[in-house]
Amino acid sequence: MILDVQGDDPLHSGAGLWMYRFMEELYPICRSITGEGTRETLRRIAPHVPIEIHEVTTGTKAFDWTVPKEWNVRDAYVRNEAGERVIDFNKSNLHLLNYSIPFRGKVSQETLREHLFTLPEKPDWIPYRTSYYKENWGFCVSQRQAEALREPEYEVCIDADLKDGSLTYGECFVPGDTDQEVLFSCHVCHPSLCNDNLSGIALMTWLARYLKQKNSRFSYRFLFVPGTIGAIVWLSRNEELVSKIRHGLVVACVVDHRKPTYKKSRRGDTEIDRAVLHALRTRGLDYSVREFTPYGYDERQYCSPGFDLPVGSLTRTPHGAYPEYHTSADNLSFVRPECLADSLSIYLDVVEILESNSVYMSQCPKCEPQLGKRGLYRALGGLPDAEKGEMAMLWVLNLSDGKHSLLDIAEHAKLAYREIRRAANLLIEHDLLKEE
Numbered sequence: 001m002i003l004d005v006q007g008d009d010p011l012h013s014g015a016g017l018w019m020y021r022f023m024e025e026l027y028p029i030c031r032s033i034t035g036e037g038t039r040e041t042l043r044r045i046a047p048h049v050p051i052e053i054h055e056v057t058t059g060t061k062a063f064d065w066t067v068p069k070e071w072n073v074r075d076a077y078v079r080n081e082a083g084e085r086v087i088d089f090n091k092s093n094l095h096l097l098n099y100s101i102p103f104r105g106k107v108s109q110e111t112l113r114e115h116l117f118t119l120p121e122k123p124d125w126i127p128y129r130t131s132y133y134k135e136n137w138g139f140c141v142s143q144r145q146a147e148a149l150r151e152p153e154y155e156v157c158i159d160a161d162l163k164d165g166s167l168t169y170g171e172c173f174v175p176g177d178t179d180q181e182v183l184f185s186c187h188v189c190h191p192s193l194c195n196d197n198l199s200g201i202a203l204m205t206w207l208a209r210y211l212k213q214k215n216s217r218f219s220y221r222f223l224f225v226p227g228t229i230g231a232i233v234w235l236s237r238n239e240e241l242v243s244k245i246r247h248g249l250v251v252a253c254v255v256d257h258r259k260p261t262y263k264k265s266r267r268g269d270t271e272i273d274r275a276v277l278h279a280l281r282t283r284g285l286d287y288s289v290r291e292f293t294p295y296g297y298d299e300r301q302y303c304s305p306g307f308d309l310p311v312g313s314l315t316r317t318p319h320g321a322y323p324e325y326h327t328s329a330d331n332l333s334f335v336r337p338e339c340l341a342d343s344l345s346i347y348l349d350v351v352e353i354l355e356s357n358s359v360y361m362s363q364c365p366k367c368e369p370q371l372g373k374r375g376l377y378r379a380l381g382g383l384p385d386a387e388k389g390e391m392a393m394l395w396v397l398n399l400s401d402g403k404h405s406l407l408d409i410a411e412h413a414k415l416a417y418r419e420i421r422r423a424a425n426l427l428i429e430h431d432l433l434k435e436e
């Protein structure tokens, strides 16, 4: 069964707003690579899509890695002599160094400064910093907040736990007609940050919810995992399943107003690479393409040489390349619902290509079939782009020799995939084309 993704236009069906609202709901939660915030985030996905929540115990080995201790925060602040909270976790969860060890005590201004992180070039923004694998305590503050600290001593309280527990990740499986899979993966480990983290979660939830209602050729697996360690843990527990993954995308940073960017898979020429590039090219809008690098999001795990999966990453401005990245400026006012919807429409175009791309055989390979007598010119007659439609039919007939897929033909003919797909459908209806 072919997926009908053209039927409802995501740009006009409130998808952008739906995703925005979902981000708004998840925004206040303090997430990390482990802990209650991540669990709570996954629980909030559960009403929308069938998500299985997995817990993996601290100390579990995953290839060269070990599941860390679980981190949870109740409160964190720095108080001045008058007892006022001059840094307060309750005002922004970015204020606390993510994975900070518990700490209580009076410290000198000098010592406190050794544990502060600021962004002098953006004096009003709070940076986002983590210390997952090195035990440390600290606070992230705006440069102005740091400058205002003039008292000789401060009271520091980090009421947190860092102890044996588990790492949590979510997995949503949407079965299709075959057990061949398309993988979508996003990270769920950042606190109140929108483009980096929440936008991927919102887009993937919408996509899973949508695909669940459709008949699809592929089965779809959506992974909501803490960055790096989560993907490594999932891969280590699912090695036997990996051979079913035909295509995959890492979803992140899909909400800013700048142009889309595609980072290719390690192999660089897989069908997912070609499908995304085709979808971007045929939009007629600006985009950029990057070759694979072993840095970025979890594509670096899926594309490690021992797996080498056909997984790319489709973002807008990539990881680290926008000024708001990993700062308090990556907040809800940075989110444009229409950009989210635009990103989603590219993802849907890609899904449409993957779902319906096939290799066919012309049933009339000796010379051209006579299209006129079959009414095929008439079938195109009323369409505004009849000429393109005719060319598409001729290309499909000529290249359907059992060696070229419809995507190959679209690229070769420099026509949109949709055009080629439509021509193929017409030819199938008239018994001129058969699937290989």
Ligand SMILES: [Zn+2]
Residues within 6 Å of the ligand: 190, 196, 326
């Ligand atoms: Zn990040």
